[in-house]
Amino acid sequence: MSADSKASNHDAADFSSKTPARVAVGRAGTRPITSAWLKFRVDHALARDAISSELDTDFIQKFAVANGYPIVQSSVASKDEFIQYPPRGKVVEEKTLAQLRTQCSSGNDVQIVISDGLSAKAVEKNAANLLPMIVDGLKMNNISCGLPVIVRYGRVAVGDQIAFALTSRVVINLIGERPGLSSAEGLSAYITYNPSPQTISSDRTVVSNIHERGTPAVEAGAYIVRLVKTILERKVSGVELQKLS
Amino acid sequence: MTTFLSVGIDVGTTSTHLTFTRLTVVNAALVNQSPLPKIESREIIFQSPIHLTPLTSDGVIDAQSVFKLIEAEYERAEIKREDIKVGAAIVTGETALKRNAREVVEQLCLLSGDLVAVSAGPHLEAVLSARGSGAVAASAQNCSTILNIDIGGGTMNLALYKNGALISTHCLGIGGRCFQFKHGQSADSEEFEVSAINESGFFYLPAGFKIGEKLKCEQLTRIANLIASDVVDFINQKGDDTKLKNLPLTTFEPDWSSPDEIWLCGGIAEFLLDEKLNRFQFCDMGGLIADALLSNLKTAKLNFKIPQQPIRATVTGAGMYSMQVSGSTIDFDIEHLPLRNVPLLRPFEDKSQLSDEDEIVDRIKSAIERIDPEMRVNTIAFELPSLEKSLDYNSLKQIAHGLAAAAIKIARLRPFVLVLQEDLGMALGQLFRLSSQEILRPEAEPNSGDKKNAVDSCPLIVLDGITTTDGDFIDIGKPVSLDSNGIARTVPVVLKTLVFGNP
Numbered sequence: 001m002s003a004d005s006k007a008s009n010h011d012a013a014d015f016s017s018k019t020p021a022r023v024a025v026g027r028a029g030t031r032p033i034t035s036a037w038l039k040f041r042v043d044h045a046l047a048r049d050a051i052s053s054e055l056d057t058d059f060i061q062k063f064a065v066a067n068g069y070p071i072v073q074s075s076v077a078s079k080d081e082f083i084q085y086p087p088r089g090k091v092v093e094e095k096t097l098a099q100l101r102t103q104c105s106s107g108n109d110v111q112i113v114i115s116d117g118l119s120a121k122a123v124e125k126n127a128a129n130l131l132p133m134i135v136d137g138l139k140m141n142n143i144s145c146g147l148p149v150i151v152r153y154g155r156v157a158v159g160d161q162i163a164f165a166l167t168s169r170v171v172i173n174l175i176g177e178r179p180g181l182s183s184a185e186g187l188s189a190y191i192t193y194n195p196s197p198q199t200i201s202s203d204r205t206v207v208s209n210i211h212e213r214g215t216p217a218v219e220a221g222a223y224i225v226r227l228v229k230t231i232l233e234r235k236v237s238g239v240e241l242q243k244l245s
Numbered sequence: 246m247t248t249f250l251s252v253g254i255d256v257g258t259t260s261t262h263l264t265f266t267r268l269t270v271v272n273a274a275l276v277n278q279s280p281l282p283k284i285e286s287r288e289i290i291f292q293s294p295i296h297l298t299p300l301t302s303d304g305v306i307d308a309q310s311v312f313k314l315i316e317a318e319y320e321r322a323e324i325k326r327e328d329i330k331v332g333a334a335i336v337t338g339e340t341a342l343k344r345n346a347r348e349v350v351e352q353l354c355l356l357s358g359d360l361v362a363v364s365a366g367p368h369l370e371a372v373l374s375a376r377g378s379g380a381v382a383a384s385a386q387n388c389s390t391i392l393n394i395d396i397g398g399g400t401m402n403l404a405l406y407k408n409g410a411l412i413s414t415h416c417l418g419i420g421g422r423c424f425q426f427k428h429g430q431s432a433d434s435e436e437f438e439v440s441a442i443n444e445s446g447f448f449y450l451p452a453g454f455k456i457g458e459k460l461k462c463e464q465l466t467r468i469a470n471l472i473a474s475d476v477v478d479f480i481n482q483k484g485d486d487t488k489l490k491n492l493p494l495t496t497f498e499p500d501w502s503s504p505d506e507i508w509l510c511g512g513i514a515e516f517l518l519d520e521k522l523n524r525f526q527f528c529d530m531g532g533l534i535a536d537a538l539l540s541n542l543k544t545a546k547l548n549f550k551i552p553q554q555p556i557r558a559t560v561t562g563a564g565m566y567s568m569q570v571s572g573s574t575i576d577f578d579i580e581h582l583p584l585r586n587v588p589l590l591r592p593f594e595d596k597s598q599l600s601d602e603d604e605i606v607d608r609i610k611s612a613i614e615r616i617d618p619e620m621r622v623n624t625i626a627f628e629l630p631s632l633e634k635s636l637d638y639n640s641l642k643q644i645a646h647g648l649a650a651a652a653i654k655i656a657r658l659r660p661f662v663l664v665l666q667e668d669l670g671m672a673l674g675q676l677f678r679l680s681s682q683e684i685l686r687p688e689a690e691p692n693s694g695d696k697k698n699a700v701d702s703c704p705l706i707v708l709d710g711i712t713t714t715d716g717d718f719i720d721i722g723k724p725v726s727l728d729s730n731g732i733a734r735t736v737p738v739v740l741k742t743l744v745f746g747n748p
Contacts, residue, residue, distance in 0.1 A: 129638040137675050140682075188277075206277040212635040215279050215574075215668065222671035223279050223574045230732055 020182035020213065043181045050176070050184035052079060053120040055152060063128055064150050069114075070103045072096045073152040082153040090157035091197075097165040100149060104166055108146040110138055110228060111168035115154030119176030122187040126210055126217040130174060130187070133221025141229055156204070160195035170228055170237070171195040177208065186211045189224050193237035203238040205231065246271050246285075247725045249737065250324065253377075253564025254334035254356075256311055256349060258398030258422055259527060260512055260556065261298045263318055265291040266564040268331070270735065272573070272727040280573035280733030287565040291322040295512075295556060304441070305345050306336075312352040319356070326356055330722065331737050333567035335370060335559070367416035367494070369741060370559055371395060371402035375411075377562025378552040380508045385409025392480065392504035395559060396513040396538075398422035398529070399443070400494050401476065405504065413500040417479065418492030419445045419472055421513050421531025428528055436461055440528075448488045465533055472530075473537035477545050480507065507542065507549040514555035570735045572710030576674020577724065581660040581704050582736065584624060584721045588616055589664065589713065589740070593630045600640075605647030606654055613655065626662035626719050634667050641669065645676035646684075652677075652703050653684055660704035664719065670709030677705055713740050 016024045025036035032040070064071050073096070074089045076082045082089050104111075112134065116123055131148060138145045146166055151158050159173030170193055177186040187210040192203050205227060210220040231237045234244060247270045254263045266289050273283035299310035319326065334353040336346050375381050375393035384391040384406040395402045401417040423446035427438040436459040442450065449468050450460075460468075475487040482501055489495055509517060516522050516535035524532030542549045552558065592612035593599055613625060632644075652661040663673065681703045706721065713719075722737035 132638050133672060133675065136679050140675070140679060207279060208277045216634050216636065216672070218636065218638055218641050218672035219574055219669050220279065222576075222675040225675065226574075226671070227732060 022181075040181070043184075046184045047179035047181060050119040050121045050179040051083070053116075054079060055116055055120045055150075056124055059124045060150075069148050069150050070100060071150045071152065072100065074154050074158055076153050079153065086155065089153050089155035091161055092151070092158060097162070100162060101165060104147045104149065106146070106166045106168075108144040108166070108168050109232060110143055110145045110170045110172060111159075111163040111166050112145065112148040113151060113154070113159035113162055113171060113173045114148055115151040115156075115158060115173055115175040117155060117175035118178045119184055119186070122176035122179075122185045122211065123174070125185045126187045127174060129217035130189075130210065130221045130224075133218050134172065134224055137222055137225030138228065141225065143228065143232065156190050156201075157197075157199065159190065160192055160199040161197050163192075164196040169194065170231055172224065172228065183211055183213065186214060187217070189220065191224065191227060191231060191237055193231050193235060201238075203240075205237045205241055247727065249330045249568070250290075250328050251564050251568065252324075252329045252332035252334070253373075253560040253562070253567070254315060254332075254353060255560040255563060256298060256306065256334070256336045256353075257512070257559075258420065259298060259529075259531075260295045260398075261311060261314060262295045262557070262560055263293045263315060264289055264557065264560050264564045265322055265324055265329075266332075266561075268565070268568065270570055270725065270727070272733050280727060282570045282573050282727060282733070282735035284568070284570060289561070289564070291324070292557065293318040293321070306349050308345055308348040308352045311349055312355070315353065315356060331568040331739060333369075333373070333563040333739065333741070335366075335373070335563055367400055367402045367496070368414045371404040371414040371416070372411065373562030373566060374402060374510050374559040375404035375406060375508075375562070376566040377560065377564075378508055378510045378555065378558035380404075380552070381406050381409055383506075383508075389505040390502050391506045391508055393508045393510060393558075394476075395511040396420060396509065396531075396534070397511045398531070401511075405500075405502065407502050412502055413498035415479075415498060416494055416496045417476060417489050418494030419449075419489065421527065421529045421534055423449065423472075423530055425529045426525065434462070434525075437465060437525075445492045445494070448492060465530070466537070469530060469533035469537035470541070472534055473541040476538060477541045477547070480504070480547065481545065505548065507547055509538070509549060509551050510555040510558035512556045514551050517551050518555070567739050567741075569711055569738045569740070571708040571738055572668050572670055573727065573733045573735050574668065574671035575708050575734075575736070576671050576678075577706040577708075577736070578660060578704040579724060581706060582721060582723050584660075584662070584706070584719075587624050587626045587662060587719050587721070588622060589626045589628055589717060589719045590616065591628045591630075595630045596632050599629070599632075599644045599647065602643075602647040602650055605644075606651045609648075609651040610655065613658075620657065623657050623659060624662060625658055626664055628713055629663060629665040632665065632667050632669060634669070636667075636669065641672060642676050642680070645673055646680040648673075649677050649680035649684055649703070652705075653681060660706050662706045662708075662719075662721070664708050664711050664713065666709065666712060668709055670707045673709075674705060674707040677707070678703075708736065708738060711738055711740075717741070 026033045072092055075091050075093050076088045114127055149162055156173055156175060159171045163171030173190040175188055177188050188206055188208045191205045192199055207220055207224055209215055210217055249268045251266045251268050266287055268284055269286045270282055271285045272280045274281035296314055299307040301307045336349055374395035378393055380391045380393040388408050390407040393404045397420045399420045403415040405412040423443055424439050425441040427440045438459050439456060442456055449471055475489045478487055479489060513531045513535045516532045517539055590612045592608040598604055718741050720739040724734045724736045727733040
């Protein structure tokens with residue numbers, strides 16, 4: 001039996017160029033060929049690493065500290081606790097909110113929150129290109145925007161609580177997506193009108209798959225500005241916004 | 246979901262006909278992803294009969310009669326001119342070089358709706374025919390290489406597709422009308438009196454042959470065979486010294502890949518569907534060339550296929566496939582749309598030429614000077630070279646700044662039109678506007694940004710997701726919304742080639 005029967009015809013080659021999925025990788029007997037199997041193991045390991053990754057100190061220094069963005073932590077004490085108890089990543093403690101109220105201006109149209117979520121790598125990779133696009137665009141449209149807040153061990157809902165405390169009309173939570181086997185660097189933007197601790201998932205409008213092979217970060221930034229503008233005009237987000245369309 | 250009525254009009258050397266098609270555009274993106282406009286379906290709603298192209302007594306297309314003929318078909322289809330939003334009217338093959346082709350095109354313009362590309366040229370015809378015959382779809386579906394040959398009266402237009410992507414187009418300057426016979430001669434005549442010979446015809450006739458002289462049936466068959474074997478040699482990329490190369494309308498592109506299948510379309514391919522059809526029906530070489538080509542392809546063991554309704558391939562392609570839709574995340578000042586016949590320039594060879602502001606300005610300036618030294622055109626579109634999709638904020642901002650500087654310096658270009666392939670249109674648009682604000686009012690506090698003023702100073706249209714392998718002019722339609730919030734919007738775009746210089 002052939003040890004390497006990697007699919008060599010041009011049909012398969014063309015097909016596999018259209019998808020990041022593992023198609024036409026070839027086989028040796030009943031298993032994938034060794035290189036394909038190793039690639040699978042590598043990607044799986046990357047996904048697992050992304051989940052347990054922490055925001056890099058260098059990134060924090062250059063991106064957050066240098067720009068004066070506040071860095072806070074959700075109510076968990078560690079990454080392990082964050083993974084084991086999902087609800088604890090959705091809230092920050094009252095003293096943290098009090099600290100933010102002193103550091104940040106309140107009553108803005110938009111509050112941006114940046115959370116590591118399930119992939120700190122996604123934030124490191126995309127935030128530096130995405131955030132300035134959003135900030136520029138909001139300015140050009142005369143939409144006021146508070147100081148962006150960075151949350152360690154944060155989940156989606158943490159943005160609603162922070163924006164509620166800072167009395168913003170809209171929150172944008174830029175958060176690392178659950179990694180998959182084709183990308184561990186995808187970022188999502190969850191956008192909510194009138195965010196509060198009572199916000200539920202259907203209140204949120206999402207732009208997902210912000211990464212190199214999805215929507216490029218800069219383009220997503222310009223698109224998010226347009227969405228925020230519409231959300232502010234229509235005074236609604238999430239499923240209700242979709243219903244209007 | 247939005248629907249468009251599209252028209253395809255084909256004025257060829259021998260025949261003239263049209264189709265109306267309904268195109269449906271939908272948002273094909275998954276929930277939560279940024280919108281992705283796509284033409285979902287193409288439905289033919291009307292096909293006219295095939296008319297002989299009306300000619301005046303001196304052999305020129307009769308523009309008035311063509312116009313009347315087309316107008317009558319609009320009436321028969323019960324379609325009003327203003328209902329037609331897109332499509333293409335093309336004057337194809339040798340007809341395009343006839344001296345009044347321009348007049349024909351101008352007449353057809355009167356019939357256009359908002360956005361009908363009126364064009365002529367063998368490249369476009371080759372591509373439209375391959376799309377209309379189904380060769381492109383089959384090539385994509387079966388991952389094969391297909392050579393689509395559209396054989397008309399004046400030229401054979403070849404388009405070579407691999408896995409659904411265009412490799413090259415070629416034009417062989419010979420067709421069924423290379424010479425014509427006197428009317429009233431039947432298929433069983435022994436001799437045929439030649440009543441007209443075009444430039445290409447002389448290449449294949451015996452030296453010194455004159456109009457009015459006669460040719461025997463065997464001679465005709467031999468000539469048809471010579472033509473066919475030259476064509477097959479071309480397909481096999483052999484015989485560089487064939488007569489084909491010297492024919493007046495012939496153009497070759499260097500890119501080639503051996504075809505798995507050859508599809509035969511155009512009026513002449515109709516003969517191959519029906520053995521009983523009178524080979525001398527049109528008093529020209531069409532029928533004989535068709536038969537000779539078939540037997541030469543068989544001898545050379547090349548796979549060939551004849552699609553349904555081969556004569557309608559080009560017109561179907563014109564009606565169905567001339568339009569593209571841009572990406573949804575684009576940027577435009579709506580009051581400047583639609584735009585027609587905007588020259589499309591490619592001032593940059595690759596993205597490295599976009600890194601320096603002065604170079605951007607210089608390249609744009611010299612590109613304009615080359616096509617419009619007298620500064621008469623006020624709208625020009627610039628296609629950007631392939632950018633990285635992962636382009637970072639600072640690099641894109643630098644590019645946008647250079648483009649904005651160029652737009653401001655060349656003040657007559659309003660609106661400033663940019664076309665790119667990557668999904669970066671909206672980002673580039675935003676950064677362009679920001680940069681032009683910074684250049685025009687450096688002292689102004691940026692967040693007092695008065696958008697209206699900035700828009701007034703430099704109106705802009707940025708389109709992305711457009712593939713422009715070729716095309717010298719671009720038509721950009723009015724935007725259509727894919728949802729009532731107007732978040733997902735797209736614009737129809739038609740790229741075209743005109744052979745008569747300035748539109």
